[in-house]
Amino acid sequence: xxxxxxxxxxxxxxxxxxxxxxxxxxxxxxxxxxxxxxxxxxxxxxxxxxxxxxxxxxxxxxxxxxxxxxxxxxxxxxxxxxxxxxxxxxxxxxxxxxxxxxxxxxxxxxxxxxxxxxxxxxxxxxxxxxxxxxxxxxxxxxxxxxxxxxxxxxxxxxxxxxxxxxxxxxxxxxxxxxxxxxxxxxxxxxxxxxxxxxxxxxxxxxxxxxxxxxxxxxxxxxxxxxxxxxxxxxxxxxxxxxxxxxxxxxxxxxxxxxxxxxxxxxxxxxxxxxxxxxxxxxxxxxxxxxxxxxxxxxxxxxxxxxxxxxxxxxxxxxxxxxxxxxxxxxxxxxxxxxxxxxxxxxxxxxxxxxxxxxxxxxxxxxxxxxxxxxxxxxxxxxxxxxxxxxxxxxxxxxxxxxxxxxxxxxxxx
Amino acid sequence: xxxxxxxxxxxxxxxxxxxxxxxxxxxxxxxxxxxxxxxxxxxxxxxxxxxxxxxxxxxxxxxxxxxxxxxxxxxxxxxxxxxxxxxxxxxxxxxxxxxxxxxxxxxxxxxxxxxxxxxxxxxxxxxxxxxxxxxxxxxxxxxxxxxxxxxxxxxxxxxxxxxxxxxxxxxxxxxxxxxxxxxxxxxxxxxxxxxxxxxxxxxxxxxxxxxxxxxxxxxxxxxxxxxxxxxxxxxxxxxxxxxxxxxxxxxxxxxxxxxxxxxxxxxxxxxxxxxxxxxxxxxxxxxxxxxxxxxxxxxxxxxxxxxxxxxxxxxxxxxxxxxxxxxxxxxxxxxxxxxxxxxxxxxxxxxxxxxxxxxxxxxxxxxxxxxxxxxxxxxxxxxxxxxxxxxxxxxxxxxxxxxxxxxxxxxxx
Numbered sequence: 001x002x003x004x005x006x007x008x009x010x011x012x013x014x015x016x017x018x019x020x021x022x023x024x025x026x027x028x029x030x031x032x033x034x035x036x037x038x039x040x041x042x043x044x045x046x047x048x049x050x051x052x053x054x055x056x057x058x059x060x061x062x063x064x065x066x067x068x069x070x071x072x073x074x075x076x077x078x079x080x081x082x083x084x085x086x087x088x089x090x091x092x093x094x095x096x097x098x099x100x101x102x103x104x105x106x107x108x109x110x111x112x113x114x115x116x117x118x119x120x121x122x123x124x125x126x127x128x129x130x131x132x133x134x135x136x137x138x139x140x141x142x143x144x145x146x147x148x149x150x151x152x153x154x155x156x157x158x159x160x161x162x163x164x165x166x167x168x169x170x171x172x173x174x175x176x177x178x179x180x181x182x183x184x185x186x187x188x189x190x191x192x193x194x195x196x197x198x199x200x201x202x203x204x205x206x207x208x209x210x211x212x213x214x215x216x217x218x219x220x221x222x223x224x225x226x227x228x229x230x231x232x233x234x235x236x237x238x239x240x241x242x243x244x245x246x247x248x249x250x251x252x253x254x255x256x257x258x259x260x261x262x263x264x265x266x267x268x269x270x271x272x273x274x275x276x277x278x279x280x281x282x283x284x285x286x287x288x289x290x291x292x293x294x295x296x297x298x299x300x301x302x303x304x305x306x307x308x309x310x311x312x313x314x315x316x317x318x319x320x321x322x323x324x325x326x327x328x329x330x331x332x333x334x335x336x337x338x339x340x341x342x343x344x345x346x347x348x349x350x351x352x353x354x355x356x357x358x359x360x361x362x363x364x365x366x367x368x369x370x371x372x373x374x375x376x377x378x379x380x381x382x383x384x385x386x387x388x389x390x391x392x393x394x395x396x397x398x399x400x401x402x403x404x405x406x407x408x409x410x411x412x413x
Numbered sequence: 414x415x416x417x418x419x420x421x422x423x424x425x426x427x428x429x430x431x432x433x434x435x436x437x438x439x440x441x442x443x444x445x446x447x448x449x450x451x452x453x454x455x456x457x458x459x460x461x462x463x464x465x466x467x468x469x470x471x472x473x474x475x476x477x478x479x480x481x482x483x484x485x486x487x488x489x490x491x492x493x494x495x496x497x498x499x500x501x502x503x504x505x506x507x508x509x510x511x512x513x514x515x516x517x518x519x520x521x522x523x524x525x526x527x528x529x530x531x532x533x534x535x536x537x538x539x540x541x542x543x544x545x546x547x548x549x550x551x552x553x554x555x556x557x558x559x560x561x562x563x564x565x566x567x568x569x570x571x572x573x574x575x576x577x578x579x580x581x582x583x584x585x586x587x588x589x590x591x592x593x594x595x596x597x598x599x600x601x602x603x604x605x606x607x608x609x610x611x612x613x614x615x616x617x618x619x620x621x622x623x624x625x626x627x628x629x630x631x632x633x634x635x636x637x638x639x640x641x642x643x644x645x646x647x648x649x650x651x652x653x654x655x656x657x658x659x660x661x662x663x664x665x666x667x668x669x670x671x672x673x674x675x676x677x678x679x680x681x682x683x684x685x686x687x688x689x690x691x692x693x694x695x696x697x698x699x700x701x702x703x704x705x706x707x708x709x710x711x712x713x714x715x716x717x718x719x720x721x722x723x724x725x726x727x728x729x730x731x732x733x734x735x736x737x738x739x740x741x742x743x744x745x746x747x748x749x750x751x752x753x754x755x756x757x758x759x760x761x762x763x764x765x766x767x768x769x770x771x772x773x774x775x776x777x778x779x780x781x782x783x784x785x786x787x788x789x790x791x792x793x794x795x796x797x798x799x800x801x802x803x804x805x806x807x808x809x810x811x812x813x814x815x816x817x818x819x820x821x822x823x824x825x826x
Contacts, residue, residue: 001589001591001621001622001623001683002532002536002591002592002622002623002624002682002683003532003533003534003535003536003591003682003683003684003685004531004532004533004682004683004684004690004692004695005530005531005532005533005534005695006533006684006685008531008690008695008698008699009684009690011698018701041485043484043485044484045479045482045484046479046482047476047477047478047479047482048473048476048477048482050477053473053474053476053477056469056473056710057470057473060461060466060469060470060473061466063460063461063466063668063669064460064461064463064466065460066458066459066460066807069458069459069460069461069665069668070668071456071457071458071665071667071668072454072456072667072668073668106519106670106705106707106708107704107705109702109703109704109705110703110704110705113702113703114703117418117554118417118418118421119415119416119417119418120416120417120418120419121418122416123415123416134702134703137702138702138703141530141698141699141702141703176414178414178415178416179415208414209414209415210414210415211415252482252484254484254485254705255476255482255483255484255485255486255706255708255709256476256708256709256710257519257705257706257707257708269415269416269417270414270415270416270417271416271417271419271422272416272419277417277421277422279417282417282418282421285421285424286421286554288431289522289526289547289550289551289554290522290523290526290527290547290551290554291520291522291523292519292520292522292523292667292670293668293670294519294670295519295668295669295670295708295710295711296668296669297469297669297708297710297711298708298710298711394479
């Protein structure tokens with residue numbers, strides 16, 4: 001008799017974004033003429049950079065010629081891409097990361113979930129609250145938690161609350177934890193981390209022999225030169241951190257699929273016999289056995305991000321979305337709402353007005369002005385009373401959404 | 414203190430193909446002028462079908478226009494691709510499989526490993542011996558086994574030996590198991606399954622409430638019209654089987670990356686409270702949470718496989734590789750070797766001559782004639798004394814490899 005993984009039954013109804021899609025689809029069916037503007041899911045809308053398109057068309061031609069055809073590539077990714085990433089994203093910022101510490105993948109969502117494969121069942125795991133739901137759900141599915149309480153908090157996880165009270169910066173815990181998820185620029189709050197703040201996490205991790213799982217998917221949106229783009233800009237981070245990066249948001253690859261994970265070679269975890277084991281070897285084995293590399297065509301597209309044209313084109317994309325974020329900030333502020341984030345980050349984190357719950361505000365925006373956002377409570381109990389708006393949309397849609405909100409809704413925050 | 418997944422330490426040195434690569438690289442460095450012909454890893458060599466190339470170039474143009482740009486796609490794959498697969502690969506053969514039972518992925522290797530996420534730790538698992546190593550290694554990594562013995566067999570797994578003695582067709586076990594991996598046409602032996610044989614497995618699975626994990630990655634190589642391409646051609650299979658398919662071998666997608674998994678909606682497993690849970694719901698949740706769909710560009714390439722031109726082009730590819738298999742069979746037989754498979758399958762399974770071990774024969778072929786194959790023992794203890802040659806290569810290389818073997822080596826099998 002085949003047994004299922006019972007841990008899945010602990011998961012709360014639907015992953016956040018499918019639930020949003022369900023509500024929006026129901027509304028759209030009942031209101032077929034509504035012009036719905038989606039500022040909910042953090043999905044890009046602007047065309048792929050021309051440099052990436054050109055490189056992929058050329059790669060397809062390679063695949064059409066027996067002499068340049070590519071079969072299975074290295075599971076870790078092609079060296080020509082890993083080298084460019086190492087040089088451009090890390091070494092140029094003073095981070096001592098080499099090409100063979102970079103693993104190319106088809107997405108950061110996949111990597112942040114799959115990384116748990118190499119860790120044991122008996123780690124104490126910390127997440128911020130609110131947090132990107134994938135970190136929590138994948139731990140539930142892996143059996144690292146007990147059941148959820150009525151607030152949706154899973155037994156066994158350590159929740160680090162972030163809110164306006166602490167400027168959306170989690171306090172370093174006093175207790176020892178073993179794995180810590182950090183995301184900066186933050187999804188969902190748009191908060192950023194200074195070098196000093198990350199330094200305190202690195203010191204904590206080294207003291208407790210913990211591993212920081214650092215999600216830098218939004219680093220391209222940092223414009224303040226004093227802010228770190230990578231955890232490896234912090235001294236000592238190579239001994240205690242894994243970093244996740246993506247081409248989804250800087251180069252518009254959400255539908256093209258390419259990302260990367262950095263696992264430094266000297267990074268270790270403890271086996272149950274007390275010996276230290278290199279995490280690089282475990283992740284390399286995991287990827288070699290359960291993954292077959294990213295499409296050659298897509299990797300050529302990602303490589304083009306590092307060409308001169310590619311760099312200019314992604315800079316334009318990032319600038320465009322940051323302008324959207326600024327418009328959202330300014331207009332909502334004018335409308336009487338209190339907003340956070342949206343500077344050095346593509347997400348604006350809104351305090352719900354009039355004491356509304358996050359889902360009530362979601363329904364109100366959807367029904368009254370046909371604008372879709374993301375309820376803060378979907379990111380965790382401490383996200384209740386907040387709402388996320390994404391800057392990933394066309395200028396026209398952002399302006400129209402803001403106009404609808406500012407002209408037809410009245411708030412007192 | 415971060416703890417690692419100790420199960421990884423049970424894995425034997427290196428996944429088979431990295432170990433082959435290591436030996437070949439060492440030889441190549443010591444013999445820089447050797448013209449090495451690789452018939453080891455099952456990797457295609459012929460150009461991508463023109464229809465797939467054209468569709469992908471068009472998809473890139475879609476990505477370059479704001480009006481047709483695609484961001485995140487459905488995690489399960491686009492419906493236009495799932496519909497074509499359902500109609501062409503299943504419904505046309507009388508299999509009652511619908512589009513929403515098909516999950517598009519980036520590879521069958523990934524899927525056959527990831528599928529374990531939705532099953533519990535307490536299943537009895539059966540594999541053939543020899544077997545595709547990923548089935549075994551992913552179970553080891555997931556903690557479903559004990560340690561390996563000196564023959565490389567892991568405690569807790571049920572091994573079903575296949576050899577010339579039973580025509581490479583595993584006997585149905587007398588004991589109850591919960592999950593069974595079957596692969597037809599078989600990797601590595603090239604053996605095929607009749608409908609009657611699969612029917613007996615379906616009856617076994619239904620009797621024991623077991624799930625068959627059916628790997629049909631090589632179904633395109635079946636030319637005998639009496640043989641089943643899908644397990645769902647067998648009555649009752651929808652109640653007990655998950656099927657894996659791939660575009661890697663029929664359309665040359667090993668470097669392009671697209672595959673699919675079929676999880677029928679009525680298929681269930683047992684929770685520990687005895688309730689029945691739909692596996693479709695669990696897999697859908699797994700894919701929604703830990704996967705972000707396959708590149709839009711690649712899915713358009715896969716869709717083109719089902720166009721009229723695409724069908725003609727992949728038929729040519731399959732015919733070409735089957736002709737290679739036939740050449741390998743005939744030439745090795747002339748050289749005095751005993752061969753199996755290579756008919757309705759792209760793999761030829763060779764009995765090693767002169768009582769040589771699989772790895773000794775590997776080294777002998779590599780050193781004497783610079784031909785790379787795969788040692789049968791790499792696929793399991795019962796593969797010892799066998800050797801796999803792949804038909805995936807250019808005609809020129811296959812002819813040259815066979816010429817070297819037949820003219821310079823003498824065998825007595």
